[in-house]
Amino acid sequence: MFFSVKNPLCVGDDDGVERKIEFLHGTTTLAFKFQHGVIVAVDSRATAGSYIASQTVKKVIEINPYLLGTMAGGAADCSFWERLLARQCRIYELRNKERISVAAASKLLANMVYQYKGMGLSMGTMVCGWDKRGPGLYYVDSEGNRVCGDLFAVGSGSMYAYGVMDSGVRHDLTVEEACELGRRAIYQATYRDAYSGGQVNLYHVHSEGWTRISQDDVLVLHHQYKDQA
Amino acid sequence: MALQDICNFQSVFEDSLTTEYPAVPHGKKIASNYVSGLPFSNNKSLFHFYIPVAEYLDESPIQFGQISTVQNCSADSSEDPFLTSSTLPTCLPFASSQSVPLPFPMAHGTTTLAFMFQGGVLAAADTRSSCSGLVACPASQKILPIHSHLVGLTSGTSADCALWKRILARELRLYQLRHGRRLSTSGAAKLLSHMLHPFKGTELCVAATLCGWDGGEVDDGCDYHGGTETGPGSHGETTKNQMTEQKNFVDSTNAKVSLAKDERFSFSEQCFIRKKMNLSGPSLFYVCSDGTRLRGMLFSVGSGSPYAYSILDQGVHWGLTVDEAKSIAREAVYRATYRDAYSGNCVDMYHITSKGWTRRNREDLKEEYYREKQRRKHEKTERRDVTFSD
Numbered sequence: 001m002f003f004s005v006k007n008p009l010c011v012g013d014d015d016g017v018e019r020k021i022e023f024l025h026g027t028t029t030l031a032f033k034f035q036h037g038v039i040v041a042v043d044s045r046a047t048a049g050s051y052i053a054s055q056t057v058k059k060v061i062e063i064n065p066y067l068l069g070t071m072a073g074g075a076a077d078c079s080f081w082e083r084l085l086a087r088q089c090r091i092y093e094l095r096n097k098e099r100i101s102v103a104a105a106s107k108l109l110a111n112m113v114y115q116y117k118g119m120g121l122s123m124g125t126m127v128c129g130w131d132k133r134g135p136g137l138y139y140v141d142s143e144g145n146r147v148c149g150d151l152f153a154v155g156s157g158s159m160y161a162y163g164v165m166d167s168g169v170r171h172d173l174t175v176e177e178a179c180e181l182g183r184r185a186i187y188q189a190t191y192r193d194a195y196s197g198g199q200v201n202l203y204h205v206h207s208e209g210w211t212r213i214s215q216d217d218v219l220v221l222h223h224q225y226k227d228q229a
Numbered sequence: 230m231a232l233q234d235i236c237n238f239q240s241v242f243e244d245s246l247t248t249e250y251p252a253v254p255h256g257k258k259i260a261s262n263y264v265s266g267l268p269f270s271n272n273k274s275l276f277h278f279y280i281p282v283a284e285y286l287d288e289s290p291i292q293f294g295q296i297s298t299v300q301n302c303s304a305d306s307s308e309d310p311f312l313t314s315s316t317l318p319t320c321l322p323f324a325s326s327q328s329v330p331l332p333f334p335m336a337h338g339t340t341t342l343a344f345m346f347q348g349g350v351l352a353a354a355d356t357r358s359s360c361s362g363l364v365a366c367p368a369s370q371k372i373l374p375i376h377s378h379l380v381g382l383t384s385g386t387s388a389d390c391a392l393w394k395r396i397l398a399r400e401l402r403l404y405q406l407r408h409g410r411r412l413s414t415s416g417a418a419k420l421l422s423h424m425l426h427p428f429k430g431t432e433l434c435v436a437a438t439l440c441g442w443d444g445g446e447v448d449d450g451c452d453y454h455g456g457t458e459t460g461p462g463s464h465g466e467t468t469k470n471q472m473t474e475q476k477n478f479v480d481s482t483n484a485k486v487s488l489a490k491d492e493r494f495s496f497s498e499q500c501f502i503r504k505k506m507n508l509s510g511p512s513l514f515y516v517c518s519d520g521t522r523l524r525g526m527l528f529s530v531g532s533g534s535p536y537a538y539s540i541l542d543q544g545v546h547w548g549l550t551v552d553e554a555k556s557i558a559r560e561a562v563y564r565a566t567y568r569d570a571y572s573g574n575c576v577d578m579y580h581i582t583s584k585g586w587t588r589r590n591r592e593d594l595k596e597e598y599y600r601e602k603q604r605r606k607h608e609k610t611e612r613r614d615v616t617f618s619d
Contacts, residue, residue: 159535163564167540171608188539229546 026195028157028186029059029070031126031137032165033150034173037206038128038135040068041182043157043190043218044198046075055198064089066209067105067129072154073122073142081123085109102129102136103148110146117144124154128205135205157189157196164188175204179213187221338571340533340562341371341382343440343513344541345526348551349582350440350511352382353558355533355565355572356591367574368591376401377585379414379441384530385434385518393435397421414441415524418514422522435518438528442581443509511581533565533572540564551580555589563594 029042042059045052059071061082067089071078088108092100100108106127113121121142129136139145139152151169153161164185173181183200190196200221202213341354354371357364369387373394374380381397383390400420404412412420418439425435515523515530527545529537540561549557555578562576578589 159568160539162568163536163539163561164543166536166564166567167560171605171611184543185539188542191542192535192538 026157026193027059027072027155028153028161028189028193028196029072029126029155030151030153030158030161030165030182030185031070031128032152032169032178032182033135033137034169034178035171036173036175036178037130037204038137039178039182040070040126040128040203040205040210041186042070042201043186043196044201045190045196047195052197057198058201060201060203061086062210063105063127063129064093066099066131066205067102067127068203068205068210069109070126070128070154072124077121077123077142078125081109081113082125084112085127088112099131101131101133102127102138103131103133105129106138106140106146110140110144113140113142114144117142126152126154128210130205130207130209153185153189155189155196157186157193160189160192161185179204183214183216183221184225187218187225190218191222338569339371339384339531340529340537340565340569340572341384341438341531342527342529342534342537342541342558342561343382343438344528344545344554344558345511345513345547346545346549346554347547348549348554349442349580350380350513351551351554351558352380352438352440352579352581353562354382354577355562355594356575356577357566357571357573358387359571364573370577372577372579374579374586375417375439375441376405376411378411378444378581379417379439380579380581380586382438382440382530384436384438389433389435389518390437393421393425393437396424400424411444413443414439414512414514415443417441418516418522418524421516422520425516425518426520428518429520433518435516436530437516438530439512439514439516440579440581441512442583442585443512444583529561531565531572533562533569536565536568537561555580559592563597566594567598 026047027043027045029040031038031040040060044055044057044059046054046057057075061069061071061079063069063082063086069078069082069085071082085105085108089100089105092104092108109125109127113123124139124141127136127138127140137149137152139147139149139154151165153159153165165181168181168184179202182202186196186200190198190200197218200214200216200218202215204211204213338359339355339357341352343350343352352372356366356368356371358366358369371383371387371390372380373383373391375394375398379401381394383394397417397420401412401417404416421437421439425433513525513528515521515525515528527541529541541557544557544560545554558578559576562572566573566576573594575591575593577591580587580589
């Protein structure tokens, strides 16, 4: 179940809404669980049709110090709803005096967007965190899907990333190896997918919260991998 | 790869001419819906061209039993009950909601890949033929040998691919008999591309990757001894490859020797060097029924191709050994079958060298899938033990 990528060049829709400017439909975001938590890796390119609007978009939203959300789809939709989710999570914390679980946070988000199902929202996000059950990873999208899993890739470049991730992911990876796998998967996707590129942003979610590991320009990675080969 | 336009295409050939067609060749049913757009479809001109292929060229490809919305194809489709199509009949089948369609419809339910390296060309493909959701054949052959040194990978409608491969094989054999040498892969690709051109815009769906080893020997079957024996003039069709130096590049052993010298060059520079002196050696072309004809070092075609591409891009470089290349190809097909519903079952692998093609035994990927599943289950139980002991 991929997040459907809309063709930004087709004007007009089934519901009659014309979309001229599309951001973030072309993207590659991925996340996978392993023994030390969750690795989240994203690219940073935003396209409007064939125009590259930006190469430095932040596609990971820091909901709170132990929860991350990725963005794929309409940038406005993603950032708005995830900020709303951050607010809801904070309210939960204040009311119940304990942190919200990843399952509950993703459920809140799914319920919020479900009310707008069919109205043209476009969002495919992964909610990643660490709660008392251990690492948590949920995929939530504007169609109403909410799925728990160990490994997800979302966006136009997701298929390329899946190939690399599937062949490399194991539960017993070290943090270094997992980061390198995530970085490589995003790089391979940016290599083949025209709508992904820019930089690879890498985050690691562990029991103490999330840490930003690295930000690498894809061209630098290209030379690095070429020299390695 | 770019055949999405064909899948979107409406049938152009809808006017029906009168049924004045005198002779029904070979007792075939000719429906009243007559193709008017093809060059051979004119009543009169049919009998002036004597091209044996013309008999079926004058029928609309729609009437070959392809799934289409034209009503009168149902009679013809019953003639061919075993026709399997590995394309999806309609476009945009899986948009999960109507408001967010896919950028292009996924076509050619298959995964085929081929790449060049110092040991020749390696071609691999899965073996699943699907017919919009039904696995019509779990053991089909997508890699079809054309002659001893040329192999074609097929993607698209399996009937179309099988037919055109046979036509190409016949044409290449005729060329060989007339001219005393084999046509190069580049020439074969050009020939196929020109033969498919009249069908541009129809529902014909063929995306073939031709992998071959170009030699220059006069007699069939004898080993090629080096580029020095055949001058550049005899290969008129490979005019873009100017032979600037007489380098022996054919035998795989020799290739390794020259490779050792080339190691210091980067991959892209090596390609350039190879192209400059390429009168013979491995060769890889992609030909598509929409007119594309591309030369390259690595191709993957089909719905499973993105998964395969990322594995291949990671691992393929010129200096691979044969075993490494085989294992990368197998891993790439396996990963594609793992994620893509339209690819699966077994993997076929062919290796083309100066001595011709060799085929590896068909391997069932189910075993690999269960091995991996066991491994993951094992890791999960380990993790459970670890968390309990914390």
